[in-house]
Amino acid sequence: MRTGKLVRWGVPVAAAAVIGAAVAAGPVIAAVGSDPVLPERTASQLLADAAAAAERQSGIQPMSGTVTKTASLGLPALPGADAAGGDSPLALLTGAHEVKVWYGSGERFRLALPGEMSEKNLIVNGGQAWLWDSASNTATRLKIDLGPQAKHTPPTPQPTDMTPQQVAEKVLADAEQHSTVSVTNTDQVAGRAVYQVSLAPKDPSTLVKEIKVALDGETYVPLRVQIYAKDSAEPAFEVGFTQLSFAPPAEENFTFTPPAGVTVKDQTITGAELAKTDRMDDMPALKTVGQGWSTVAVVPFELPSDAQAKQAVDSFLKGATPVSGTWGSGRLIKTKLLTALLTDDGRVLVGAVTPDKLTELAGSR
Template sequence: MSRGKLVRWGVPMAAVAVIGAAIGAGPVIAAVSGDPVLPERSAQQLLAEAAAAVQKDGLPPMSGTVLETASLGLPALPQTASAGSPIALLSGSHEAKVWYGSRDQFRLAVPGPMNETNVIVNGDQTWVWDSQSNTATRVKIAPGAEKTHTAAPTGPSMTPQQAAEQLLSKVGEHSVVSVTSNTQVAGRPAYELVLAPKEAGSLVQDVRLALDGETYVPLRVQVYAKGSAEPAFEVGFTQVTFSAPAPENFAFTPPAGAKVEEKTLGFSKDEEKHDFAEGEVKTVGAGWTTVAVLPTPKTPAAPAQGRSEGQGQGQEAAAALDTVLRSATPVSGAWGSGKLIRTKLVSALFTDDGRLLVGAVTPEELTKAAGAK
């Protein structure tokens, strides 16, 4: 959805997805004990049935509580980050409330110790409410922005079975795929699709995706690091209900005395080119050992007076980066020199010639990529 651009503006929902897909470590979300009774399914059968369910009914109305946990084994990060910021999500446990009625009715609430951030989509109205700053922001989409993401070229329609076969053929190039049918998440029987890398250079042992046994909605994602008996990262429902949320969950009026702002989201072609003007991201390797190579992020300058939300998040990121770099290990080789950081699931190499290499790979894979032409 084009409203997904809202996430790029600062809503923490994307941070959960992007950070959660690659890094972290933390406690396991407790599943209800007992063996649920579900028919056995192969990976192909499971994916085909899930695709058929989505094609027929789409995502069903639902509401629930999601818990994300992360502990990277990094030095203590600055405590200035707000509860919903990407920096805060790099460590500890974080809870969010979710309500979904339809494509045009959605709400995400991220509570903090002394504040709460809400994203509310209701028809053509999109609001972001930040109780800490007492600010309600109405979000609009720039003219033409709805068309910035064009659909893929159309071709012969695929059946769910064909879609499952195509997905598994691609995944199978780099992964061993299996399914278990005795999992429970948030009290619901679920299938668990397990993807294990074939490449020895990956830090990932496996990724486990739990799908609800009735609706096939993803309920939990767990990432296990090699040599670990517990998930290194986990995000999933601790409570979920598949029924239509009450309409008042999507109603929002700025409270009396709140500061009301407007933001317009959407980028022109010139703005998109400017975003990538400082250097293009490239990748080295394939599958689970893919390494991203990009320009080293620059530290934002401090504003003369006050700070905007974007500046605040940029400064939080810069402070966290500075803390991490102080604990990095100096390394060198035929490729040059730099500083290396390794967590359970991610390695990062900051080279002295201005590159950042990052991936869920061993340091050896990073230095190999650093020397690639």
């Protein structure tokens, strides 16, 4: 009887083990089954290869895939982040988000933001662009009118605005001066062998432990960016492909005909408006203090006069720590990756630095 019992309960245990192994080992099996390991490269060799590849291909190859962004910054719950919906800029600071990307050759791409029972789409085909929102049942025809005196080439939105490419280029630019750079060739992203470039800051006063950028081993397209905070094994911020194919996507993805019965709107973006967003004219005067990894942005700040907004800011600041120094006093908010200080004389200091460093920098004007 005893052995019989053992054998019987062995079946569900075995089933659980097999399922657990399948869940855990999926990526491992994919890794074993795919291409051999990439040849070793130093950081400079890798960057040169990447630059050469970019020149040769003159742009990105056609591809499609899913980009996932996860952020666990340890932020206090943001007021309004839930109410604002899943795709508001505030909501993007927390949790996981997914964007589907289809990129054809030339200026043709489609981005889809799937929601539960809804979808937002941006479809760009040459000079024509459509914005489709199934939740509000509206299609917006976007026209880019640069005006006669526009000199610079139209800043066509690239899928790279949403892919890790842009982020990666920024990160690689000022690398070696302030960081230790290393390259590994054993990782995989979305089933593809990648070079993983790691930047570890030399500055002890920054909260960033490491930034990892994964470059596709074949096309050198950045596939993933991860930012690790100190004292944390999981990335605090990650954006990258979870699924990727370099097969040219189907042409249907780049055409859009507004369905019958939907609201069709027209919106023209003029060259002046684009230039403005490029230069961020309406941003308050931005100043930085500090150097390298402990660069801190200083922005003048005024409590909003609008009662509702004021309430939101107040409730957000409730969790802030009061601090003071020779420079005055203020309130400090610390997350895993960023520290922000709101001084009583109307400045906001934000940087990826420890609270001590930030309060020290608050003194230097």
